[in-house]
Amino acid sequence: MKKWLNELLRPPEKPAWLVWAIAIWTTVLLGPFAIFGENWGMIFYIVTWPFSEGLKPLYEDLGVALYVGLVILTHTGYVLFSVVIVYNCVRIYRVYRKNKTDASPPTAVAS
Amino acid sequence: MLCCAMFSLLLIPSSVSAYEEDFHYYVVYLLLRCKGFNAGTSHQLAGFSQYVDDNRYTEPIFRWPITRAKFHFINSSRGRATVRNDADAREALKVAFDDWVAGDPTAKYRAGWRLHVFADTFSHETFTAYWSFKFNAREHWSIPMGHADTRERGHEPDRPYNNSTRAVEAAKAIYELIPDRSGAQTPWSAIKPDLMATFGHPDQSEGKKIEERIAAIQTLIAKRFGDQTVYSKQEFAKEREQFERAVGEQR
Numbered sequence: 001m002k003k004w005l006n007e008l009l010r011p012p013e014k015p016a017w018l019v020w021a022i023a024i025w026t027t028v029l030l031g032p033f034a035i036f037g038e039n040w041g042m043i044f045y046i047v048t049w050p051f052s053e054g055l056k057p058l059y060e061d062l063g064v065a066l067y068v069g070l071v072i073l074t075h076t077g078y079v080l081f082s083v084v085i086v087y088n089c090v091r092i093y094r095v096y097r098k099n100k101t102d103a104s105p106p107t108a109v110a111s
Numbered sequence: 112m113l114c115c116a117m118f119s120l121l122l123i124p125s126s127v128s129a130y131e132e133d134f135h136y137y138v139v140y141l142l143l144r145c146k147g148f149n150a151g152t153s154h155q156l157a158g159f160s161q162y163v164d165d166n167r168y169t170e171p172i173f174r175w176p177i178t179r180a181k182f183h184f185i186n187s188s189r190g191r192a193t194v195r196n197d198a199d200a201r202e203a204l205k206v207a208f209d210d211w212v213a214g215d216p217t218a219k220y221r222a223g224w225r226l227h228v229f230a231d232t233f234s235h236e237t238f239t240a241y242w243s244f245k246f247n248a249r250e251h252w253s254i255p256m257g258h259a260d261t262r263e264r265g266h267e268p269d270r271p272y273n274n275s276t277r278a279v280e281a282a283k284a285i286y287e288l289i290p291d292r293s294g295a296q297t298p299w300s301a302i303k304p305d306l307m308a309t310f311g312h313p314d315q316s317e318g319k320k321i322e323e324r325i326a327a328i329q330t331l332i333a334k335r336f337g338d339q340t341v342y343s344k345q346e347f348a349k350e351r352e353q354f355e356r357a358v359g360e361q362r
Contacts, residue, residue: 039259041172042179052173059167060348067173 008088018080025079029072044068048075130234131269131321134278136161136342137328138306139226142285144336145302147292154340156211159223159354160230162347168355169224171257176241179257182358184240185228192246195236195277196284200229208290220350220357226285233281234268271324275310282306297335305331 012018029048032040041064045052051074059067136157143153163169169182180187185200187193204225211218238258239246247255253265261267271278286299309327332338347354 036253036259037264038172039253039256039265042174042176042256042259043254045173046175056167056173059170059173060165060344060351 007092008085010088011084012087018083021080021083022076025076026072029075030068033068038064041068044071048072051075051078130230130271130278130281131266131324132161132164132342133321133324133328134230134234134271134281135164135227137325137332137340138278138282139230139285140338140340141302141306141328141332141335142282142289144332144338145286145297145299146289147296148289149292150336150338150340155219156222156226158342158347159220160226161223161342162344162354163224163227163358165344165347166351166354169358176256180240182224182228183231184235184238184257185232187235187239187241187246189239189241189243192237192239193232193235195233197229197232200225200232201284201288204229204288208288212290217353217357220354223354224358229288230281230285233277233284238268271310275307278310279303279306302335305335 029044032043048071052071055067055071055074058070062070139160140153140157143156144150148156163182164171168174168178171179171183184193185197204222207218207222207225211222235258237246240257242254242256244255247257247260249258249260250262251260253260257265258268259265263270263273267273283299283303286302309331329340332340
């Protein structure tokens with residue numbers, strides 16, 4: 001069980017693409033603020049729900065900028081976590097398939 | 112791009128509004144004083160009217176459209192826009208004032224909310240809180256939600272100088288709904304020219320800062336009543352939980 005969990009949560013060997021994923025997702029969430037200003041907040045709230053809702057109690061005390069920053073941080077973390085899980089699931093499945101194929105008896109004997 | 116986006120965080124204003132603070136607090140304060148309310152009560156009611164834009168759960172931006180409609184675009188839906196002088200908003204405001212007069216201690220929160228949403232029926236008329244090209248598209252530069260797609264980075268309807276006649280009509284409608292109190296009354300005919308002059312002042316050009324607009328109304332209040340009133344978000348946030356409970360329990 002522990003081994004499976006380790007496999008599932010294992011960071012990728014080449015983490016460069018994860019950095020790209022962080023950069024892209026942060027830009028997707030934050031970039032439109034540069035164009036639409038605070039109006040983007042209406043879409044931002046919906047896209048990042050339930051994190052935007054969960055952190056809403058801090059909105060008044062932190063101010064808008066910190067609130068948005070915190071939501072982005074948690075949401076990006078969540079997205080990365082999901083990406084890593086999916087990536088590892090695919091990897092584990094491929095290894096399982098490969099092992100199963102290798103272990104299969106030959107189906108035909110060469111004459 | 113990422114750096115630009117990060118930098119844009121710094122540009123997000125710390126508060127967002129419907130009609131802005133100059134109207135929701137200072138004009139409402141003036142109107143309450145004109146109807147004979149004392150300075151303390153006027154400050155409380157007008158303060159909670161403005162606090163709707165500042166409270167974490169009632170502010171208009173980081174919310175689902177249904178909540179935005181409840182506090183800023185009353186009776187709007189995907190297929191219906193907000194209507195000026197909305198009958199339900201009028202009735203709700205009357206009820207809130209009746210409760211307040213009857214001595215309900217939580218009525219000041221609801222009266223503030225109802226004052227806010229009623230004023231917004233004027234500034235938000237023809238808009239809906241929901242995503243709608245049909246109702247909300249104007250300048251075609253921003254998202255069609257609320258009045259985001261208007262001039263002045265989506266703030267055009269909120270600023271009284273863009274439609275001073277409508278702002279004066281909103282003030283008159285509020286004035287007529289506020290019940291008379293025992294203090295000295297100021298007739299509408301006496302304050303209308305002052306408001307018209309303040310909203311439509313030649314200096315009220317695009318981008319005029321909120322501080323300057325507030326100063327103009329403060330001068331009006333000081334001239335007529337001698338009050339030096341100031342809205343402070345922190346002051347009303349002290350009653351945040353009571354406010355949220357009072358407005359959250361209502362439909």
